[in-house]
Amino acid sequence: MERSTWFSRFTRSKMIVLLVLYVILAAIFTVVSKGQYLSWYNIRNIMNSMVVTAYLTCGAAFLMIAGNVDLSTAQVALLSGAMLGTFLQMHLPWPIAILGVFVIAAAVGTLNAVLINEIKFQPFVATMAVSYIVQGLMLVRLEGFSIDVDSPPIVWFGTYRIKGVLPVSIIFTFIIFAIYGVILVKSKFGKMLYLVGGNPTAAKLAGLNPKKISYILFINNAVLGSFAGMLQAARLKAATANGIANGMFAGMTGAILGGVSFGGGSGGMGGAFVGLVLLNGFNAGLSTVGLSPYWQTVASGALLLIALTFDYFNNKRLASAK
């Protein structure tokens, strides 16, 4: 009996298509920018632009694989920045301030999970409503200003560069992404996400607990969101009312680009990571060749469509190869 191999799993994943797409795009950008695209400065810029969104992507990918969705994460991130600033202003020690923010985020995640699992709201509707409430609370807190975040350890984490070159926050982000990837592929929890996302009824009848998984994921997602928001504040040394691109879909865009589908049960962290790199690398490329930032948004949308089209044809190719 034939078994799955590393190679068969790799070719079936959507990563390969995106990698090819990115290599082609990177080559074009490199030529057009006369090599500038591959400079360390530019590469670091790409990585820097990914750092905050990466946490949102981890959380969103996990939720989507399990067949759920959360539109409130970006607002949880911004509220978290604001609350971090607030707690620091109150002269709470920084670990306590961070812990407090995590508690708030976990409460929002629990609220989402309760609305969806107990009152049976559609995830889209419930989390959209929660998103507005959280955004509102954040705006009330900031009242149009920004709050300084100046606790040295926090600022260190957001801005320190090893040997003046490599930001610690980037390394940390890569580690987090890798841990989530390993959990998804190797652990029992990861396997359960796919099964629950693929068919919650069947999973329940096989003794899994979709509700418990849903709670864990919503809380995990909100906590990751709050981490992103605090990191953002740490890097800017201030909490502001905006600054997370793509709003409600911030974390999802990279994941969708990387092959995680809204239907649940498919996709993976490798794809999501490549999707994130592609998204940010593409935008950075457009900057290096001098396209106006306004047009970059148009181009990002087009990229998403192109990637999905590629994916569609790749699926057809795989299906007909069987």
Next chain:
Amino acid sequence: MAQYIEFSGIGKAYPGVQALKDISFRASEGRVVALLGENGAGKSTLLKILSGDTQPDEGKIIINGEENRIASPYDAITKGISVIYQERQLAPSMSVIENVFAGDLPTKRFGVLDKKKMLQTTQEIIDKFGLPIDPEDPVGRLSVAYQQMVEIMKAYRRDSKIIAFDEPTAPLTDTEIAILFRLINQLREEGKIIIYVSHRLAEIFQITDEIVVLKDGRMVKTMVTAESNESDLIRAMVGRDIGDTYSNLSRNENIGEVLLEVNNLNNDMVHDVSFKLHKGEIVGFAGLIGAGRSEVVRAIFGADPILSGEIKIDGEICKFSSEKDAIDRGIALCPEDRKDQGLVMWRDITDNISMPVLDKLMSGLFISRKKSEDLAERAVEKYSIKTPSLDKIVSELSGGNQQKVILGRWTSDLMDTRILILDEPTKGIDVGTKAEVYQMCCDFAKQGIGVIFISSELTEVINVADNIIVMHNGHITGEVRRAEATEENVLALAMLD
């Protein structure tokens, strides 16, 4: 001259599979032609060609002497062809009238709907067929059987000459089947050309005039129904003589002590249900659809709440707050609907088999791929599941093999299944595999497992089970031993009020 449709040398290939080859037969007006064959024989592909869903690679379709190309489903409708699929194509929230007229709503001036005409025509059709349907009712509120009638009315309203049915009786109860057959007979008398796809041999004899037998995409035989018999058909379908399936079963002779005892079980759907299941016994649940059989086993399995009553395993009272608790006590449920409740369709065989035993496949912090694949491989070998590889997505397997994957999941050596509940395990699978499933039930019984076997096919349930419990409206209306069971006495209990 009589009207007809003729398939001539039809062939269709998909990558890697020759789905159809050299199919030639003719269906004439006022005749019901059966398309018979095991799963994968090519019946669905032929229907897809007829409905314009796909085009043949070779061959011709001739309607009344004229060669035709059916380019699209819309094209099929304009050519007077209606295909009624198992998955109904109705808008559930719209009324019967609107569904009957879907596709070409009659309008008055300025595009205003001609509601009077719609109502009138719909009522005429309803009266013609003598159906107790209110034309204003939303279709979603009708039973599955009447929804199917609405599909037929839709075809009739379009004045389709050729009407094809794809396993129309699969979701119907025996009384509903009688109504359906009356309708088909009416259509036949009006000179429609009817193509009837089914697995069920008994009804082929009841309703059809001619039979076309397909096997592996080829035409094995065409015959006149009146001149053939059941064993001829089975031999033609499976290519071998399976003889009397039931008398060949090797049954378990040693039924042990009481394993499961249910006393006065009650919830919204189940009323005062009590029964016993012994070690090594197969208890059948017969009854019409909606009689509460699935609800009883769901309650036992902890999937639905229980209002009152007790469940004892080995004499010990058990309370399950979730499916997991029931599984831990050795109960396994293979649900009624494989696709919706049983399998994770887009995951592979390994994942689907390992679902309930993930805990036992760990090696350290992680799931061991080797242990998982070993487990899956043992199941694939044990039940001879036809697949090229363990990472085949289960949606690509045939119905019978999907059922075997579910059985493999619940009876693996990592499970300690003592009570196996099979809810409609043979639904939509072919004759050959059905016989295999019956034998598997007997084999489970021989291992001392108590088997609960739910089926809407009377013949099957009274021949496989040792003891048959009959339900109606959430109540148990009777219990019959296999030796005394006949279709008549079980059906009488199933319809008892």
